[in-house]
Amino acid sequence: MGKITGFMEYERQVEAYAPVKERVKNYKEFTKPMKEAELKNQGARCMDCGIPFCHSGCPLGNLIPDFNDAVYQGKWKKAAEILHATNNFPEFTGRLCPAPCEEACVLGINEDPVSIENIEKNIVETAFKNGWVKAHPPKKRTGKTVAIVGSGPAGLAAAQQLNRAGHTVTVFERDEKVGGLLRYGIPDFKMEKSVIDRRLEILEEEGIIFKTGIHIGYDVKAVDLQNDFDAVLLCGGATVRRKLPIPGSDLKGVVQAMDFLPQNNRRVDGIKDLGEEILATGKDVIVIGGGDTGSDCIGTSIRQGATTVTNFEIMPMATKDRPADQPWPFWPMRLRTSSSHKEGAERMFSISTKKFIGDKDGNLKALVTAEVEWQTKPGQRPVLKEVEGSEKEWKCELALLALGFTGSENTIAEQLGLEMDSRTNIKASENNYKTNVPSIFTAGDQRRGQSLIVWAISEGREAAYHIDEYLMGFSELPLKGEGDLPRI
Secondary structure, three states, X not given: OOOOXXXXXXXXXXOEEOOHHHHOOOOOOXXXXXXXXXXXXXXXXXXXXXXXXXXXXXXXXXXXXXXXXXXXXXXXXXXXXXXXXXXXXXXXXXXXXXXXXXXXXXXXXXXXXXOHHHXXXXXXXXXXXXXXXXXXXXXXXXXXXXXXXXOOHHHHHHHHHHHHOOOEEEEEEOOOOOOOHHHHOOOOOOOOOHHHHHHHHHHHHOOOEEEEOOOEOOXXXXXXXXXXXXXXXXXXXXXXXXXXXXXXXXXXXXXXXXXXXXXXXXXXXXXXXXXXXXXXXOOEEEEEOOOHHHHHHHHHHHHHOOOEEEEEEOOOOOOOOOOOOOOOOOOOOOOOOOOOHHXXXXXXXXXXXXXXXXXXXXXXXXXXXXXXXXXXXXXXXXXXXXXXXXXEEEEOOEEEEOOOXXXXXXHHHHHHOOOEOOOOOEOOOOOOOEOOOOOEEEXXXXXXXXXXXXXXXXXXXXHHHHHHHHHHOOOOOOOOOOOOOOOO
């Protein structure tokens, strides 16, 4: 795969960023495309490693060495066919995936791994640019109907796979546009929404029906959906936000990240009626939570014109290198610095927020923190302990809570009598994605809990196979790592 000596001849290279002063003036994507010759060299770095651990690192089982080799040889259309055989939406993962495949790359044992994610993005962009991504409606219909609740990556992937099998698929979305958190949770500077829209055009041409502004469980009872369709797939996601139950959490200015980010995405989309506006403009902003959502809040706050942006993380600062107890090829908890972090935020680790302080009108004006230590003993869970005398007050007019999600909303589950697990996810078999109620399936974050986009696509594809098998008695749809029929 690639060039036998390529990994010794070429260094890892990824797309460059536009300068900070330039990119924070708008919400456009700001990566600078690489030249074709440079991309070929990156494909050449893929080793003939014998056992490609990148396959196991990727939840989709993408055929990574194969498309790397095709890029190296300049066979871009072939590369696009290979990539789409296992991944419905490489334009999403090529922009947003943390690339567990790269952490599992054999070259990464003692060198910089192959830049798989960047190669993936450029393959799909080349395919769209050349008009190779086209609609492929099924040649015949089965007469079976499937309802999918939720239009995030899990729902969209399942919809395309089930439609390819010939079933009539209807996707229900409670928001005004399709995309789920891809549209309303991911800032445009990470993925412009035209990227979603061009793919939706393909899906609609293939015959998938989208119904937006319909909240299943409220506008339409879940049992009615069950009665009207041969199968139902629930892909509503893990949307219940984790709260911070400390004094002052009800002050005006203490805001959930997933209220702040979707509103700004709608603002960027030109929507005028936003309700009470949440803006970082001219404020000292503190983002509580050090994950991807926290990073998105940082980049958005800076673009809105925040005076200062500070990021709190309760965990200690990770090492830049792979920790000794997280060996290759497993995913390591190492320090990750996003493009938003580099735009002007101050990062604080091992810090816990104790209380919010308001003014006489109920507006947030400050918060109080303490430094913390994680004490560990063999065989026991780490214990968090506050460092005595470390309390500090911080000026803050907007606190954004990016603390993750605790599970899925359970209105539909209650209406259908679905079993839930201990994390308030809908319980379903790992073997076939079936719930305890006949004809009802679930996939994505609503089944496995908060996770990655690449996992959502994988879950959607796997669930589609089992729904097809349930409806027809067999399925010819691919499972993980199995190549689908050429779609380009």
